[in-house]
Amino acid sequence: EEQNAFLEHWETRWAAPRIHGSTRRQVEAMYQEERPHLKALPISGVQYFKEVQRTVCDDTCIRIDHSSYAARPARIGSRVLVRLFEHYLEIREIRSQALIRTHARVDRPGTVVLPDEERLFNPSRETRTLLRQAQEIGAATHQLCQTLFAREGRVGQRKLWGIVGLARRYPSRLVEQACQRALTEGIHSYKRIKALTEQLTAQALEQLNTPAQTEPVLTQHHRLIRDGQDYADLFTLGAQQSASLPLFNED
Template sequence: MKQHLQSAIFTLLERGVSQHRIHELTGIDRKTIRRYQTLYEARRAGGAKSSTAATTGSGDPVVAQTPPPQNPPLPRPPAPSGVPVSSFNFARSASEPHREWIEQQVRLKRNAQAIYQDLVDQYGFTASYESVKRFVRALRHVDPEQFDRLEFTAGEEAQVDYGEGAPTRDPKTGRYRRPRLFLMTLRYSRRSFRRVVWKSSKQVWAQLHEEAFRYFGGSVSYVVLDNLREGVITPDLYEPEINRLYAAMLEHYGVVADPARVRDPNRKGSVENAIQHTQNTALTGRRFESLEAQNEFLMHWEENWAAKRIHGRARRQVEAMFQEEKPHLKPLPTTVFRYFTEVVRTVWDDTTVSIDRSNYAARPAPIGSLVCVRVYDTTIEIRDRRSQELLRTHPRHAQPGSLDLPDSERPFNPSRQTSLALASATDIGPQTKALCQHLFDAEGRVGHRGMWGIVALAKKYPAWLVEQACDHALRHHLYRYRQVRAVVERLFEQALERLDRAPQLALPLTQEHPLIRPGDEYGEFFNVGAQHSAGSHPSTNGETA
């Protein structure tokens, strides 16, 4: 313990001050005070014995009963500025001959006791352990780390963090407990926004940022935060992964997240100091009956006291600096941010994903792949898991069991695609549609097979021939697929027979006819065509044209 603290303890003990009172005055642990009290009493007893022995020989009983006064040594004055605290003389130390070996052991992070023991065993060291301890302490002296003074322009940066609010009555339990205190501080003006909440989440964290931006009347370019889970999913020195909901909210307001390094609170010292100032000045010794009461008090305290204070380093009023910074804040967007819940889903074999017991089409995502689904209040967005590219957007169904899958993306299923079969029959002709409709009306789903069979006849035979066969089948009440096919085949054979019986007209060959031009004109025509294809445009007379 420092010499001045020892002197203070001895002085207070001499005056009869209790251990509890010494602890309140000095802040020293009571166990330490008790140990020094034992040492004080031992010295006092030893001084009384020596004084009694000396006075007994002189024969003066009065002097023997009065112990000499204990004057504790005065504390050492502080070292002058600019002079190092440690002025250890290495040359006069007994450990200097072993300096190189001791430095190696210090780099290995061995303590002075272990180094002293090895010096005695290996080198026959004869000096005391205190000599080695002083030598090691001097080697381990490290100069204080230098910190830069961070300066930012107006509207450039804001810092955010959580702290503890004042005790507030919990409406569920009726007991007092401390809520979480959210605080955003503008780095240029030190103007702050404060809000207490019972618990935090990704959406609550983002909503508090929105409230702060609306309170300031604009947003900043960067927001500095620590690595709490609501803002940073994976802390990393070079590429931290930001929570997607938080990142989407900041992107909506044109803000970029800049997480501080792990265990580096000095990077956001403004908000750290603001939290401490709020707790020590505004909230210490207070209790509130509700969160609303505490938030109202914090708003009043910010407007009337915190904003009107003179900042210690800037030596200017916070409110005046905020009025300078306010025009440099980014304007707020015209639309509010739409909050969502992001989940990962697997694309099923019917090319859909399931959300709240309803299914939504996910093409072009392949079957079996994982996709990110953003669930909004009224819509569903399906995105690629890696690139976050938007794949599909669907209206959100409130009724469980709904299916949002276009018929064009569904595979062929003859048991349910009556409309498709009738549409194909319509393309062939009205009689074909009428026959297929009669089959469906008479047999229902079982009639689909015959309907598709009749439609498939148009792939092998001319459509007009199938239409003629369906007309014949309706007039003669032939409603079976095989009967219609037999009619089509018979009509096709009859058409072939008519072609075979058709007279073949033998036309005589001739070289002269009013429609046949001379060969020279055809030659000139081919030459013009060749020149035109080669890119030239020759002039021709009207007769050739």
């Protein structure tokens, strides 16, 4: 209150009656002349943004910080201009910079900002390529990818890319086992499927590092094996008989 009162006094006593520059006119008089042409100040201040270009993907979305944002009516494969503000983003045409869509920015990576009515469920060439690669890994992998596509549409192809990409880092049979478990347990998260694959790989490596089993202990007692003393007596008898035999000279 004191500051506002001081400012009001200063403006009335000193600023308003001040003679301005070479025009030799009072500031207050010039302000009253221009006042009808002045507009209200904007509610918010100047907002800074960063501009990037993106390509509209097969699922009609663009990718920003590992998240997807709907870009319709921009065509699939076209380039768009994206203005990134602190809390929201704008999708614009590159040439005219006409506004296409506005979205609130999300913090969680992997979030899909796409209305259900805009999801595409018809398979594209990219979809068929992914399903073919999944079939090469195994039947369970192929079935899981089909289930994910039927559940999420083209926007779910990001998960499909991740699943088929696991076969480049882990044995295909382990990826197949992980997908089989995912089908059995109703898992639809790529992160959990990846975790299952890593778990199976760790178990397989642990089995390889386990030392081989020691040689089996020889059987000492059996009905077909005589007592050791019997063999000793036999050898003693043989030695005695050999000693009683006459020696023959070559002469």
